[in-house]
Structure formats: structure tokens, C-alpha cells
Amino acid sequence: MKKSTLILPLFLLAAALSAQEKCLMFGGKVPANRIARFPGFTYVSDKDPMVHKKSITRPWNYSPGGAAMSSGNKGSLPADALLEHGIAFHQGGLTVPWKGKKAVVRLLLGDWFQGWKRLNKNKPLILLAVNGKDVIKSTMSKENAYKAWGKLDEYVFSRKDSIWDRLVKPVLSEETVELDNINGKIEFKFNNILLTAILIAPDKAALEKTAARVETLRRKEFAKRYPWQPRPDEPMPQAAKGKKFIVFQKHGLDVIYPWSRPADKEVTDTIKVFAAKGEQELFRFGILPLQDMPELFVKVGDFSGPGGRISTASNADFWRERYKEKGSEKMSGLITDMRKLDPQSYVLQENKPQNGEKGTPRMYTLDLRVPDKTAPGLYTAPVAVYSKGKLAGSFKLLLKVLPFSLQYKGSASFNFQQADMIPWASWMRGYTKESIRKELEKRCGFIAKYRFQNDYFCPWGYGYPFRYGTIVGKPGERRFTQTPAQAADMDWWFKKAAAQNHSGACLVKASYFMLNMGWSHQNLFKEIYGRKKITPQRMKEWDTDLKDIERIIGQLTKLFRAKGYPEPYWYYAGELDNMGVRGVQEGVRIGHLIRRAGGTSLVTINGPLAARATPAVYDHIWANPAAPITEKLVADIRKHGHKFGCHNCGDSRFQAGFHFWRLGAVARHQETIFYTSYTGPLFYLPWNYNTAQVYPAMDGSDRPTLNFLNYRDGRDDYLYLFTLENKIKQAKADSPACKNARAFLAQLKKKIHFDPRSYHVEGFDAEEGTAEVNSAEWNSMSIERYRWHIAQLIMALESEK
């Protein structure tokens, strides 16, 4: 047979087969160069004739650059072309012509960027029906929103699972439906469905074949886009010889990968920690199975010692750690360094049995709150290790309680911007004023549990179902009024929920506060930031608005003081350098305005223009490293009798602790810690914006990560130093202990560079305050030894009394 006569039937056969199968991918109607083609797929836009005309859709298409958090359609390059676009069908459908009588349909649902945040929560029906057959039917609720967001919560990391299986496969869920008696077309009906692709084949075997081909191609594309490889295992310690598992001690800052191995000196049967009375401190240990240990479970008993028993059930949280790829901490969410995909053990989960896989360290953290009145001395707690319900071994925790307490009174305020205040899923349909209040109180409780402050927490603005007052009057004559119900709401927040602050202050974002009271005034800073042309007429309106703002701030300041609320720090605009000198000039104007109104003013600065212009004007100037923070800036601020604070100076333990002490600031605001709502679509995936240090539990409550506990321990490092400084003040100046302590602090001051930028390993994000910090000098070992040295100095001063 001639070659050409053989090729022709094969070609015809292939054509006939492909005519029987359809592979559709979905997205917005965009120029052809913005469509990423996946081999063998037809691109269907939301304007395609197959899409029902009355459909309500929100299509998305990936575009490189920009911020993952702001629009949700940017961020890390999607794993493959299929994931670069999709359509969120709020309501509508699709008709696909089909010649055969039978078909098997597979829908690939989900998206790389946002997930459920794209859906319409006001019409909560979730429905997927194919030719009248319901495939999915449910209702969006707070409960299942958390479940969708935390989809991988039950997954226990296994080195046997490939990176694709762990980090790409979960993005899309699959629904398969078999259809009979098809009459020329397949009708899809969608309510709140995130549609990425549809595969249709005449039978199951053909569909599986096509699906396998698609998956192979997707895996290949991903491997090309993200050529991550695990590192080789570190050498096994000598102490492991002949054992079924080993126990080892680590500190919060030690980064543990699946391939990490403890050093010989870390292998132990006693995990040792010291803590001051009332301090929160963590015991971190790992179990490295040297053979498989199914249903590995660890149980910690109570501590006992000279002061009696310390119950772990009521004084500690015992967490099982989960590996998670840290991802990018930049606003763009971009992953450019493959090492950002190394799994690290830092997510804290409820302590449940897990697969003790041979050769994979399983880490645990006991976060203990030493009761305030605990007698100093040594306390021990037994730890039992089980596999399949049988005792496999035991070891102990040893706690040394120190004879002093840390001084919180007069210390700096550590606070956070709450971003969405409470997670997006709290706003699912059916929320009430009461449910939102509870969520806010829960968040306040969480912050207070770790002895942080919620004085930067501003639950007002768009959507909050309670009002604190009403602003009435014509432009130029606007004023604040309040009904008894509004006064009660105000009392609830400022006297109850926010009253756990020791700072005695609360930041009030003025424009949002006024928005809550019904006055949605145009904020000129937004126009300056947006480079909009500001007409003389607009300036006139703004001048009038400023007069009203001044009057209202005056009224409210008096009210706050009369009612005994925390002192309001009026904050109107921040990060002024983002808006150039025009923004800084307006910022200065607002500073003067607040002063005239009798209020306390606060501004955040992130550049040299505001660093020059604001120290003389504002009562509180909170700067970030881009200002830059120099001794000259701080001296300038203090020269005017004003207060210096840190704004977005970093989220690491060293930055929160030793370095913060060096700066001598009165407050430390870190914007990113609660940026949980930006971790879409599944917070266990690393592909988008990843600065949050608090993740949601599946019941909607906040759950710390190890990084959050490290940040807290950084705050406590600062408190050790703050306590030492105060003990020095109370001691005799010429006593040996006092001289020693003074000499130590002077030396430490010399050792730590003032300018925060000197510790950044990589470029600093001026808006977010994130940068990797060099750990060569300040790491788990040095911080622990410094802390102990400080504790010794405090004890020496105490013993002199």
C-alpha cells in the first residue's frame, strides 16, 4: 500500500473521533492575544452564542503583573493555560450542540485566583444541572464557604504526593454526568458555578482517555512553568540508629522542611523551655518516624512542680503542625523563586491522629500560658506517643518558671489592621447585626488572648449593620447627632469590645467613621492618588468638607472624652508619599485641622516628603522603613514633643522584638498579619498573596500560625527588654547588677542597627512592609540565649531589692 493511502483513513478516523468529543474552555471576550490556548480546547467566551443570552456572568482572564489581592485575576502565573480564564456564572446556562444520543460530560469547576469570592452571595443557590439532571444543588452558607476556602484542611502532607497533586489538582473540582436520549443538544444550567472547562465524550472510556490526555498536558505545562524540585534529605543524626522514631526539640523560628533532620544535640527525651510568670511560651518538638507510624497521635499531660499542677487543657493550646508552601509575600503574589514552593511546617491545626510517614518530620507545638501566680521552679509534663492507638513511646516537657513577670503596663501597643476586620465568609447571606457583633468580639478576643491590642481595629465603613451616629446638616453646617440606640452601639464597641486595650487609645479612621454615620464625602486623597484633575470647584467643595470634618472631629473628641472611651487618634490619610507632594500638603492640612478641633492626630508615612513635612504637625507619626526610619527622623519627631511609632516595619520575630526595642517606638502597627481574606481561592495554596499569619479554622474562628506565635514571641522579646529597663529605673544606680544591666543594654544598642533596611535580604515593599530578614545574626539560637541573659539580669536586679 502506498503511504498516502494509509495516512488518509487514519486522518479521517481522527477527524471522526474528534467530531464525537468536545473540549471547551471558558473566559471573557478579550483580544485573541490575551487568550492562553490549551491544546485541543475550543475557547468559549461569555458572549459566545452557546451561552444563554440572559446569563449573569463574571468572566476572568489572567493578566501578568499587578496585585493578586486587588482584583483577583492577577497573581502567580496559573499552573497551566486552562487555569488562565474562566466564567463565574451567577445565573444562566449554556447549550452545546451534540449529535449522539449518549454522552458523558465532565465539568472542571473552580479558579486559580478567588474561588467563592466571585460568587453572588445574595442569591445563595448553588446549582449545576445538565439536561435537567441536578449534579450539584446546595446553598451558600457561612459553614460551607469556610469548607470551600479551607478545602485542604483534612489533608496531611505526604512526600509521596507530587507537587501537582498537592498544589494544582485541588484548584479544580470535577463533576461527571452520564446522559442518555440526547436530542441534538446538551443544556447546562448554572447558579453560582465557577466554570473553567467542559469535556464531552460519547462514552466513559473515551472521556477518561481524553481526561488523561488533558491531565498529562496540564502536568507538563505546570512542570515547565514551575520547575520545583525537593531538596535531598539532610543527614540522619547518629542518635537515630536502631530506633523506631526519634523526638527532637526545635524553636519557633527553626524552619522545618519534609527533608529536614535534627542535629544530634537536638535529639532528646526532654523538651526544655523557660518562661516568666504569666508569659505565653511555646514548646516545639518533632517526631521523626524511622518506620511508618499509622495514626500517629501525641498526647500531653498536665505540668506538675513546686506550685502544684498546671492544667494543659485550660492553659495551653496543643497544635499539630501542617506543611504548607509559604508562597510569595509580595502584593503581586508572584512566585519567581522556586524555593518559595518548599513545604514548611508552620500551619497549626487541631491535634488529630495523622499519618506518621517514614522519613517525614511531624512537628507539634504546645503554646502554654504560664498562670500569673505560678510559683517559680521546674515543672514537668508527660508526653505519650501513640500509633494505631497503641503506646509507641514517651518523653517529657520541662518548664522552668522564672521568679518575675513581664511588664505590660506602659509598654508599646502592638496592633494590626484587620483588613476586612472579619473574614469574607462572615458576610454570607443570613448574617445579622448580632452575628457580625459576635464575629468582631471573637476577633477582639483572639487579639486579647495573645495580649495584642485592637486599637487599630475600625469596624465601620461599608456594610456594617450598626451606626454610631448620624451626620446631619447642609454642606458647611454638618454636625454629629446620635440616637440612644446609636449611643448603645457606640458604647458596645468602645466600652466593651475595644476596651481590652492597655494603650488607652483607639485609632479612628475618620472618613470611614463618618461614612458609618451616613456622610459619604469624597475623599480628596483618592483623587490625588488616582491622578485626577482637581478643579477649582472641587477644591471649593473640599474646603467646605474640611470645615465640617473639623467641626465633627471636635464634637466626637469631646464625646469620647466625656464618655471615658479610649482616646481617639484621628487618622484621615496615610502613606502620604504614595500621593506625591500634593498628598503630603493635604495631609499636613488635615494634621492642623485635627489639632484645631482639639483632637489627637495620627499619620502613617512611607517616604521622604512626609518624613520632612509631618513631624512638626502630627501628634503621632508612624513610619515605615521607606520613610526612611533614621535616628534623625525620630529626633525630629521627638523635638516637637510628638510620638514615633512603627508602621509596617516587618512581621518577623526580630523586627517585632529586638529591633523594635532599638527603635524605641510607642506603637507597632503591622498591616498584613490578618490579611487572611486575600488568601484565595484556598488558603492552603501558595499561589496568591501570602502575608497572613492567622488562618481561619473551619468553624470560622481565627487560628494562629507558627509565624503568628513567633511574632508574639518577638513582642515578648521586646517586653523582656522593656521590663529590664524598668527594673533598672527602680534599682540603685551604682549597684553591680544595675551597672551590668546598663552595660549590656548599651552594648546591645550598639550591636543592633537603627535603620530597619539594613536587615532586609531582598527588596522592601514600601506599601506592605514585607521583606525577608537576614537571620545570620538573629535566629532561634541567638534570640534564646539573649533572652536568657536578659532574664538573668532581671533576676539579679530583683535579688538586690
Added chain:
Amino acid sequence: MIRFLPVFLCCSALLYGAELPCLSPLPVLTGKPGHPGWKKAARYDFPQKDTYALIGRSKTHLYIAVRSSHGSINDRIATMTAHDSPVYMNDCLDVFFNTTGKKDYYQVIANTNGTVCDLRTMPDGKQDLQWDSGAKAAGSYGKDSFYIELAVPLAAFAPMDKGFAMMINSYQRWRLKGVRILGQAHRPDTFTRFELKEAYPVKLLSVDAPAFSGLRTFSYTLENTSSRKLSLTGSCGGSPVSMTLAPQEKKILKCPVRLDSTRLNDVTLILKENEQEILRVTRLLKVRKALEVSLKSDIIYKGEALPLLIKVNEPQTEPVLVEYQDGKITCSYKDEKASFSCKTIPSPWD
């Protein structure tokens, strides 16, 4: 034929640009306007009062000076002083070059401190900050203006087709805005073309730059893009080099250079053909020490081993010597040393 004439004229306008005046005497970069070397330079006015650029060339360099009126001189910003720091966040002169006719372009940005940030943007948008132009800059502020001048080696771009395209942006940080001439920023298709008489027939394909201190070797992969044999002479890191390249030949040139970890090393390869500079490759680089030592903690517990992390960044031929006495630690390797102080305290568990 007449029908096609307008099209022909339009194409020729795109293909052929102006020639730059040759400056004599050569400008000396003083950072202040008025040096006689700028007299013959071509002047281009920006769409802003009293703001103009002077442009000219020598045999080897392109000279650009920009005088820009500043709307708020009290808000002048010139904070950057380190090479390749974000100079674009200051009042600055930002010059864009394109030599390929494609989407890639070079940028040389300078502030009034004379600090330069230079980079190359690839056709896919990725930026390469390791690329260095070897440009020198100087500048100053006037009563209501700022002035920045630049000398950029032409051979740093190895311009093809006897020409290059350029646009200039004069940026004022206080208002977050710039004014521009000769095209649009980041849009090489809009840059203005300038002609060169010289050809630059050697293309740099890659540079392999060492990362550590000591006597190290730079490798340059070069390609002769012409159809003639090239006999080249020049220097690399100050030492003489010579080589020949057959037509279309690719060759690796290796240059031994001594690098110092305590400063920014300027390593420049200059290749000439018959005294004409046809390629200049500059790398301003910081290198790490061959002996890297860090002390994990400078406070240790009694009896604890010194927490030293020692790394030798080369095939080790000698041992690293560690001395520890009275809290002083010294590590030595060849001619490099690292010293630390260390304090010993009792452990909480003693």
C-alpha cells in the same frame, strides 16, 4: 508608481533618523551647566518651561544633559546613592535605548547625586539589573531646577544597523510625574532613531561573572555578526586582551580578574577594531568572600561548641584555622580572616 510614493517616504522616515553632532572639546561632567563641551550639542525642548536636553557624541560616548525646571524645589528628592538602587524614586533623568528594533530596551537612570541605575528589559518584560552601561553621571539642583548630565559608552549597547533609538524622561518625584521627549517611556516602537557611522559587529551573547573574591575568571561569549574576519584588541579588568573572530564565529573569551569583597568591583571589557571601540561590557559587582563565616550566636552557654558556620566558596586547598581565646574568635583561610567576639553565660539548665 506615484501611488506608492507616500508609503515609501513614510518608511524612510522610520528607518533613517538624525545624526548626532560630534562634540569638541568633549564635555567634562561637572554636574553644573555651562561647560564649553556642550556648545555644539543638539538641543531638544521638553513640553515644560525652561526644560531642555543637550545631546551629542564623541567617538565612543553618547552625551546627554538635561536641565529641568522644578516646580517645588523645597520638595527635591535625591536620596539614592548606591549603584542600581531605585534612583527612579528620586528626581531623575531616565533615558531609554533600543538597538534591536524589537521589544527589548535599555534604561540608564541618574539622579543629581550622579547615582546611576541601569537595566535591560527583555522582550518578555523581564528586567535584568545585572546589565551595566558603564555610564557616568553628575548633577546638581539650581534655585528652581535640577540638572543632570550623562556620558554613556555607545559600545555598551553594541548598536545594530548603524543606529539606535532613544527617548528621554525627566522625572520629578514630588508630583510623581515626568515630562518626555523623543517618544514614550517603555514603548520602544515610539523611540526616535539616531544614526551612527560606525558598525558594531560583535555581539555579546552572555557573561559568566564570578560571585566570590580572589583571582577569578570572567567568561564572555561573543559572536562576530559580520561577514568579515575581526582582529580585536583591548582590555579586560585593566589587562590587555586580543582575539580574532572568523565571520559569524562564536567564541568564549576568558579574563582573569582579582575581585575584592569589600567594595564594588568595576570590571570592564573593551574590544577595539582598528582603534574603534566596538564592544564594551561593564559589570559593577559586589562579590562574597571566599571564606564566609557567621557566628549563629555571640552569646553561648558554658560548655557549648562555638556555633560557627564556615563556608569556603571554592575548591578548598587549605584548612580553615580557628582560634578561640578570651571570647575572641578568629577564622583564617589563605589571606582572608573573620573575627568575632563571644560571651559565655551559664545555661538555664545548669
